Amino acid sequence: MSVTMKKTIPVVIVAVVAFIVMMDYFLVLPPINGAGKSWTSSTVTDLQNWGIILTAFSLGFGAVNLFYFHSKHISRRTPGQWMYSLWLLIVIVIFTGIGIFTGPNSYQYSWLYNASYFALSATVYSSLGFYMTSGLYRALRFKTVESGIFTIVGLVVLARNAPAFAVYFPVLKVWGSFVSDVLTTSAQRGIMIGGALGAISLGIRTMTGRETGFLGKMTEEERGGGTE
């Protein structure tokens, strides 16, 4: 199959779709239907709905990859691993079976979700708090100017974030506001502006075929046929 089919046409699709979406936003075109919508408006509405469905299809990738990876461990009976892999696949089947046959909002699925996934998710997220504790014990040190700034600001904000401290030491509110409204907002704004420029340039590069990372693995023919 030619490079045109495998690489050029997908890049052209990216550019055309992105261009139509941007046209709909920046240009006011005459309506073409009874609902008062222009052709770009109708097209973008359809494209967005297509995007939702395609994203729904992509939600299955996680399960497919896990089946692919863990079934190898089960078939090879990898010591110390295969039982966990088997259990993982069983859990996927249980969740999927109950969810699809009774519905995601059924009492049975909600019960299963609250008994397992919700508790596990909430606890996994929160367990990082322990590592943060040992991190602040070991990392907040006055070693260099940068780490000194990091430590001082960290101490001020930790004290400010403790609700009662802010009541008993009102000066913490002033210092905390200075840190958040001046230091943090300004630095984050600078990062945001830089990021926005990067996003714009990445978008243009992708639309013009100079950035082909989204195509995934590429053959030698495709790499040789690409433009720099």
Place this chain on the structure above:
Amino acid sequence: MSGQSKSIWDTLENIPREVLYGILLVVFVIPMIFPLGLPVPISENVRRWHRTIEALPPGSVVMIDFGYSGGGEPELGPMAVAVYRHLFTKGDIKVICMSTSIEGTQLWDKAMAEIMPEQRFGAEYGVDYIHIGYIAGTETAMAAIGKDLRATTSTDYKGNSLDQYPIMDGITDASSFDLLICYTTSGDMSEGWVRQWYTVYDTPYMCSVLAMMVPTMLPYQNAGQIISVTSGAQAGEMEGLVGFPARGIKSADVITLTHLLCLVYVAVGNIAYLGKRFSGGGK
């Protein structure tokens, strides 16, 4: 002599993590069992949030995105519950909810079980509040709903037609809404709403995110794109303003004492480091 001093600094500098975590757990548990009732100040962001909702005229329509995952529920759940209680207490505000998070509908059910809208506020599903479901695609979903809600979805989260619900009369796109609220564990989601609703349709927007995401949202608030950025950790403050103390206010004592412990840990670590350094033990 210096060998003994070094040993003390070494010990202080390398306290085993089991000891750190064990003390932390004790400090967590004690105020839970014996509440201290420490004061909780109310910040300007929370007051601004509260004022914004208070200023909504009767008949206003609010869109809420339940965009947080189970991992963020302990922090954002209490805030979501407090705000819903505020909206229901105010009355005559239509609240339409959607989820950009895959766990959103389950967590919304959880929140409703805690709020009990029918029993406590006389609110009715389909008349005063509704959930139109999880929509995959994050920014694509936000843009699709904002552009043409009825073309994107025709059912609520249980699969019932939206046409049967009076709350959906006249709701077509982003211009039908007077306020947008988002609860999310992902900064990208909140930024997505700024890009897809505030920038395109000028919809007034407030968000409550995890405390760690607040710094990335501050530039938007400073530029006036977000009315108020709060963190779920401020749920206790919101509960105080709304008059429904619940899970949020309970955490205040614990957070104060655990943060005091953090300050002690940082002090011990630095004393050990500086003591070792000045006693010739290392850099």
Place this chain on the structure above:
Amino acid sequence: MELSLVIQIWMAAIFTIFIYSIAFRDNNLFKFAEYTFVGAAAGHSLVYGVDNLKRYGWDNLMGGAYLYIVVFLLGILLYSRYHPDYFWVSRYPLSIMMGLGIGLSMRAVVTAEFIAQIKSTAAVQVLGVTDPFKLVSNIIFIVLVVTTVYFFLFTIPKAHAGGLGVIPTIARYGMMAAFSYSFANTVLSRYNMIFGRLNFLYTEWIPLPGAIIALPLVLILLIYAMLPPEKRPWPKKE
């Protein structure tokens, strides 16, 4: 209380304690909980993926929007990425998703994250400000925004050398302060989450019959699981 609710709370509590054990040492019970979490996450995604396909795709197709057949075909083609020879076919539906994402973000990022931010920075008042603290804050604000943008925009070595080197240095100090604020807020966030789980254990699980007896037993089990394999009689390391 209903038996199903009691069992649900017990399961959630046991999983919570198993996961927290990783803070002390890796063990088989944590691995069991971890793999349960991964499997549940994948299953949950699959369930809602199918639900979305039905609600936003199938129902429209059955309602007469026959063009959705094309969308369904494209969605199925996404999985051709696993084929060794025809993986490139998945690029077609992916291109539509990419194009949508680029168009939607690029149309607004210029206004939201570029122009609005610059406008807001330019509106920061310096002249005519009488409060000295406010004046210093405003100057620091503008200086940090400009230096941070300089830091990211001008990455060639010459832009950071010599006298110009003071600009990225100031930016670094500002970013250190911002990251420290994020770090402290992350501690607040995680502690809130830990409180949420411990509050659940304390208010919902411990009051259940038998829980107060089960708690020390579970902890003993966990300590046993944390022992090195050579120090425990069973199970032996394979």
